[in-house]
Amino acid sequence: MEKIVIIGSNGQLGSDLKKILINEYKIITLEHSHFSIENEEIVYRKLKEILPKFVINTAAYHNLGLCEKYPQKAFLINSTAIKYLSDACNQIDATLVHFSTDYIFGGESNRNSPYNEDDIPNPIQIYGISKFAGEKILQLYCKKYYCLRVSGLYGKKGTQAKKYANFAEMMIKLGKDAEIKEERLPSVIDQVLTFNPTVEIAQVVKKLIKTNAYGLYHATCEGYSSRLEFSQELFKLMNIHVELFGVKSRYFNPTYEQPKFSALENRKLKKLGIKMPHWKSSLKKYLLLREN
Numbered sequence: 001m002e003k004i005v006i007i008g009s010n011g012q013l014g015s016d017l018k019k020i021l022i023n024e025y026k027i028i029t030l031e032h033s034h035f036s037i038e039n040e041e042i043v044y045r046k047l048k049e050i051l052p053k054f055v056i057n058t059a060a061y062h063n064l065g066l067c068e069k070y071p072q073k074a075f076l077i078n079s080t081a082i083k084y085l086s087d088a089c090n091q092i093d094a095t096l097v098h099f100s101t102d103y104i105f106g107g108e109s110n111r112n113s114p115y116n117e118d119d120i121p122n123p124i125q126i127y128g129i130s131k132f133a134g135e136k137i138l139q140l141y142c143k144k145y146y147c148l149r150v151s152g153l154y155g156k157k158g159t160q161a162k163k164y165a166n167f168a169e170m171m172i173k174l175g176k177d178a179e180i181k182e183e184r185l186p187s188v189i190d191q192v193l194t195f196n197p198t199v200e201i202a203q204v205v206k207k208l209i210k211t212n213a214y215g216l217y218h219a220t221c222e223g224y225s226s227r228l229e230f231s232q233e234l235f236k237l238m239n240i241h242v243e244l245f246g247v248k249s250r251y252f253n254p255t256y257e258q259p260k261f262s263a264l265e266n267r268k269l270k271k272l273g274i275k276m277p278h279w280k281s282s283l284k285k286y287l288l289l290r291e292n
């Protein structure tokens with residue numbers, strides 16, 4: 001069996017990748033508590049010791065507020081460490097699978113068509129800038145890589161990086177609380193994107209790594225919604241009877257800018273015959289599996 005290393009295997013995407021790939025590959029998981037991509041020497045030593053065919057890096061510094069506050073850390077994890085991983089993968093002839101974000105785009109308010117892989121990035125906050133730098137490092141230094149730009153991830157495991165596990169789980173919790181208290185809930189109307197269950201991204205990775213078609217890909221479900229529209233669909237499917245009212249992003253006093261529109265078009269994946277479901281059907285599937 002070919003070996004795959006999963007970095008960040010305790011995260012929401014990492015844990016679903018493990019579940020999806022384990023039948024076909026020997027999986028070696030590297031958890032943050034034992035392994036940090038910030039340490040160049042450890043990255044080299046560990047990967048040379050394991051000699052995997054694929055290294056999947058899900059690690060990132062992706063709390064937007066903390067990225068603004070600690071930009072050095074954001075660049076270390078999201079950019080510099082990608083050089084360490086690229087060099088190590090080149091030396092052992094491994095393929096690096098890495099994840100970037102829709103936030104490498106600026107998402108101006110007058111935009112209403114999804115970005116494809118040829119559109120020019122224009123990140124507007126430290127997180128997006130540091131992830132874009134990571135992409136450039138990968139493209140320039142890594143011999144064999146797949147870079148998947150994903151967005152709005154939610155998975156059963158949830159992320160530790162944010163106050164709530166993810167947007168979907170946060171809205172479920174807030175919705176249930178508001179239902180008991182008979183309150184209305186605010187939700188953002190001026191951020192339009194695509195929300196994706198991590199299991200759908202893991203399925204794409206499984207197909208893509210068999211192609212040898214290295215490079216940069218957009219990988220998100222079909223369609224897009226504002227945060228308000230996503231929450232409305234979520235509440236409908238969960239039978240949560242709470243009225244949502246639309247607010248602008250600034251209502252929550254963020255310390256960073258967020259794109260107004262950052263939906264992505266999977267133009268290159270479609271050319272390979274890899275299709276992703278609509279965000280509404282994947283949300284429905286997630287909610288069914290979530291209970292088990």
Ligand SMILES: NC(=O)c1ccc[n+]([C@@H]2O[C@H](COP(=O)([O-])OP(=O)(O)OC[C@H]3O[C@@H](n4cnc5c(N)ncnc54)[C@H](OP(=O)(O)O)[C@@H]3O)[C@@H](O)[C@H]2O)c1
Nearest residue numbers: 008010011012013032036037059060099101152153159160
């Ligand atoms: N979440 C989203 O909505 C979203 C949107 C667009 C793109 N992405 C990208 O998708 C990827 C996966 O995101 P995710 O939501 O699955 O993240 P996640 O749940 O937070 O998982 C990241 C994992 O990496 C670990 N990690 C963090 N820093 C590390 C380091 N320096 N060295 C080694 N491991 C480290 C974390 O461990 P600890 O938790 O113990 O620190 C965690 O297990 C990231 O590249 C992210 O930028 C995410």
